[in-house]
Amino acid sequence: xxxxxxxxxxxxxxxxxxxxxxxxxxxxxxxxxxxxxxxxxxxxxxxxxxxxxxxxxxxxxxxxxxxxxxxxxxxxxxxxxxxxxxxxxxxxxxxxxxxxxxxxxxxxxxxxxxxxxxxxxxxxxxxxxxxxxxxxxxxxxxxxxxxx
Amino acid sequence: xxxxxxxxxxxxxxxxxxxxxxxxxxxxxxxxxxxxxxxxxxxxxxxxxxxxxxxxxxxxxxxxxxxxxxxxxxxxxxxxxxxxxxxxxxxxxxxxxxxxxxxxxxxxxxxxxxxxxxxxxxxxxxxxxxxxxxxxxxxxxxxxxxxx
DNA sequence: TATTGTTATACTCTATAACTATA
DNA sequence: TATAGTTATAGAGTATAACAATA
Numbered sequence: 001x002x003x004x005x006x007x008x009x010x011x012x013x014x015x016x017x018x019x020x021x022x023x024x025x026x027x028x029x030x031x032x033x034x035x036x037x038x039x040x041x042x043x044x045x046x047x048x049x050x051x052x053x054x055x056x057x058x059x060x061x062x063x064x065x066x067x068x069x070x071x072x073x074x075x076x077x078x079x080x081x082x083x084x085x086x087x088x089x090x091x092x093x094x095x096x097x098x099x100x101x102x103x104x105x106x107x108x109x110x111x112x113x114x115x116x117x118x119x120x121x122x123x124x125x126x127x128x129x130x131x132x133x134x135x136x137x138x139x140x141x142x143x144x145x146x147x148x
Numbered sequence: 149x150x151x152x153x154x155x156x157x158x159x160x161x162x163x164x165x166x167x168x169x170x171x172x173x174x175x176x177x178x179x180x181x182x183x184x185x186x187x188x189x190x191x192x193x194x195x196x197x198x199x200x201x202x203x204x205x206x207x208x209x210x211x212x213x214x215x216x217x218x219x220x221x222x223x224x225x226x227x228x229x230x231x232x233x234x235x236x237x238x239x240x241x242x243x244x245x246x247x248x249x250x251x252x253x254x255x256x257x258x259x260x261x262x263x264x265x266x267x268x269x270x271x272x273x274x275x276x277x278x279x280x281x282x283x284x285x286x287x288x289x290x291x292x293x294x295x296x
Numbered sequence: 297t298a299t300t301g302t303t304a305t306a307c308t309c310t311a312t313a314a315c316t317a318t319a
Numbered sequence: 320t321a322t323a324g325t326t327a328t329a330g331a332g333t334a335t336a337a338c339a340a341t342a
Contacts, residue, residue: 004258008193008209012171012268012277015284017190020164021211022288027161037308042165045156055324061156063169068309070325092318092323110152116292120160123290128283129160135280136163140170142271144264187332203301216332218302240300240341 026116034109036081039064040072044081044106047098054093081105174264182257187212188224192254195230195246202241229253 008014024038031038042062047053050061059069073096076082081102087093121129156162172186179186190210195201198209207217221244224230229250235241269277 004262005193005196005254006265008190008197009285009288010281011193012265012281013168013175014190014193015281015288016164016168016171017211018288019284020161020168022290022292023160023164026292039309042156042162045153045159045162048153049156056322063165065310066324067311067326072309090319090323094324106153114152117154117160120290120292123292124287128286132280132283132287133158133160133163135276135283136167137157138276139272139280140157140163140166142170142268144170144174144268144271185331204299213333214301215303215334220332238300238342242301 023120026119027113030109030112030116034105036105039068040076040081043069043072043076044098044102047082047096048103048106052095052097054087054095058096076102171268174267175261178257178260178264182253184229184253187216188220188229191217191220191224192229192246192250195244196251196254200243200245202235202243206244224250 009018028038031041034041036044039062043058043064046058046061050057053061055066055069055073058064059066062069064072073082073084077084079101081099083097083099084094085097087095124132157166176186179189182189184192187210191206191212194206194209198205201209203214203217203221206212207214210217212220221230221232225232227249229247231245231247232242233245235243272280
């Protein structure tokens with residue numbers, strides 16, 4: 001066993017991934033029923049939260065690369081989940097908007113999604129969950145010299 | 149804007165992912181130099197920590213599916229990073245061991261990896277980082293009724 | 297009959313670069 | 320010349336199911 005290497009449970013990337021896999025377990029059942037991928041779910045959540053948005057801004061918020069997003073949005077448009085229109089003030093930009101059907105999809109799974117969150121909160125503790133979310137939010141805001 | 153839906157920054161799966169992307173930024177440069185994928189890196193870390201391990205155990209610890217792992221290990225064996233041998237006490241099982249070359253690869257990037265961690269620790273605060281790692285470790289241990 | 301792992305298959309996302317169009 | 324987004328392409332990982340070997 002090599003020395004000086006941090007335990008994997010104290011490796012932040014690995015710890016974040018393991019925690020995420022634990023949380024995603026029950027959510028994946030829900031997503032399977034909804035018929036959309038985890039990535040598309042994030043895009044809908046971001047659009048619902050921010051309103052009409054540019055591709056770059058969606059990609060950053062949903063943790064996706066622009067080329068991935070481009071193709072996903074094309075599919076989502078044919079599925080009627082979003083609409084696209086070019087920005088009149090700068091025609092290089094495209095503004096993406098969540099459709100009624102997209103909002104309905106989010107709402108249709110809201111109860112189930114909240115139930116999963118509540119169960120997690122009950123097991124983990126409300127205060128500690130808030131504390132964790134605060135720490136994660138601060139971490140995400142750090143500038144580590146990437147994201148150029 | 150639909151009501152009653154949690155802000156994405158308070159969605160645990162999204163918050164975990166965004167935090168992870170922030171942390172992975174500088175690490176990806178390191179991995180690009182090492183020539184192996186993020187997934188293979190996790191497998192090496194797990195093997196280095198646990199010693200000879202079965203596929204199922206590696207898959208769970210490195211957050212990979214068994215079929216993905218099977219093919220990755222085949223590649224890693226030809227690359228000389230690991231060795232495989234069937235368990236003499238139960239010949240269904242395969243024991244995977246990190247090779248010298250695999251350990252050397254981890255060690256070759258240890259200084260760089262530690263520097264990245266130290267920079268993060270300096271910006272985020274040592275205590276808060278420890279607190280975060282503790283919370284993540286506890287979260288990962290929860291039984292949410294998945295992982296059957 | 298249950299467990300461990302492999303193979304097969306289809307699909308999605310990732311990653312990089314080259315390209316278009318607008319500014 | 321820089322920016323926003325698209326297209327092209329290759330490849331890697333994901334997800335499911337079906338299968339083999341062993342227990």
